[in-house]
Amino acid sequence: MIDIQQLRVGDRRTLAKAITLIESTRADDRAAAEKLLEQVMPDTGQSLRLGISGIPGVGKSTFIDALGRLLIGHGQRVAVLTVDPSSAISGGAILGDKTRMDWLAVQPSAYIRPSPAGMTLGGVARRTREAILLCEAAGYDVVIVETVGVGQSESLVAEMTDVFLLMLLPGAGDDLQSIKRGVMELADLVVVNKADGDLMAKAGVAVADLQYALHLLRPRLPGWETPVLAVSSRERHGIEAVWDRITAYRAALSENGGLEARRNQQSVDWFWRETGELLLEALRADPSFRREMAQLQEQVRSGTIPASVAAARLARGYASLSWPG
């Protein structure tokens, strides 16, 4: 059982237990998780939800460590969650490794949680969305969701946060324009990391190139000019300027109810996606369709009928049963 009072006062052990509960796939845990989420719902929504993405080695952890230091210095509480494709593939979590965030890992005002291992990327994302709510109920002011630039993880994170920050390395030159074109469109803010030492000059070129490239794209928030900022996470230079732009973006988004509208739309999209997944789970567990499913699956496997035709037949049979007319 989760002690909701302890969660509300921000007890980290209770928060950790609560997140473990929502990550569980056992039916009774799932029922308890749903009850818990419903109870804490009025305490959620007050945080700034910040998505951060970048390739391995770009320095996300060092940046989050430096940003966390700044925020905790301002008296804020910071949670770090991860949507980690490597956890789905290898069963181990690369992101959210506390040892990669030296300073933050030992702060009482910080909470770091790696991805649940052994789940599909979709499963990780489902649980991370719920974990954001729990962190908010526990009073965290900033919830950072970190991901790596692989597959669909970036759009999943953009769909669960208020602000999406893309982190890049200097020196990749013109290639960046095209390499990151698809993800660049998701970015509300671009940060060029490692603007220090030998890479200083290259970072300046990268910023200019990126500013040019971003001019060609339509920002997610109309009227917002996606800023490109150079930072050195290692030397903790430029971190405050990034935070200023993040809060400026949030303020611009909040005008005219834009933040609320974005979050509401994210929730509705999540609702339908989750409903679809649950319907398929219910059908697959339904004994009255067991024989038909096995037959159709076998016909599909053997190439007798196309998958889309078999799917239409199965879904029609199931859906018509549920429609009593």
Added chain:
Amino acid sequence: MIDIQQLRVGDRRTLAKAITLIESTRADDRAAAEKLLEQVMPDTGQSLRLGISGIPGVGKSTFIDALGRLLIGHGQRVAVLTVDPSSAISGGAILGDKTRMDWLAVQPSAYIRPSPAGMTLGGVARRTREAILLCEAAGYDVVIVETVGVGQSESLVAEMTDVFLLMLLPGAGDDLQSIKRGVMELADLVVVNKADGDLMAKAGVAVADLQYALHLLRPRLPGWETPVLAVSSRERHGIEAVWDRITAYRAALSENGGLEARRNQQSVDWFWRETGELLLEALRADPSFRREMAQLQEQVRSGTIPASVAAARLARGYASLSWPG
């Protein structure tokens, strides 16, 4: 109406009409499309299904043009389809633009089809899977599915082809290791393009770097050492060596029924994904749930209940109706 005899003899206008039919979302077209697919099913499966991915500017079109020239020279017929995220975002198709494949575009033995515009990426992928079957029914020996290195498009293409070829540029150096880590795991074959002129030396370095990086990854096919080959698509150097490795891979995969097993698994996965999508479509169109859906969606939108809880409630209500016990 599609003339199946004309399709079977490889008439390109009939093939184009058939693909237009399966891309249609109208209910009567959908019924006709399912019937057509079921009828042609015995004529499918004989082609080599080749997925090709790479960032914009890597030279995919030039490579496909050169590869197509080689294959047609061998007396083979070549179809090129695309899974194009830009078509979902902008409504226009960047990939599969025939003007980018000068030579191939005017060959009677080639068929080039851009992505359907205005569909989601998932919708594009659904229809591309069906288009592969139609191309096979029309007697194409090699079906190339081209995509750009953005979001989940690469894994979608890997899931519908026999061989997945990743195309890279020389000169990105060490970064490649990390940048492409997630996609590299999908590759059965890596090709470094533009190994000509000034980039010749850089291409050699890139090949060595990539060979090293690939040693660290587990190939999709056990025992297969993912080859890295340098080519100049523009000068048409190295194309034949790539084709040799593609057919070698297909041969290795075919041993012990591996090709059949992979295709069967792809079909079964597609079947379940499609079923899930159709179930959700059916629920959303079901008038007896209209009020509950509207209420739940409003509660989710206003933040009264968490999306996952609302989804569980809706799915349970719908699924229990379909379960007459």
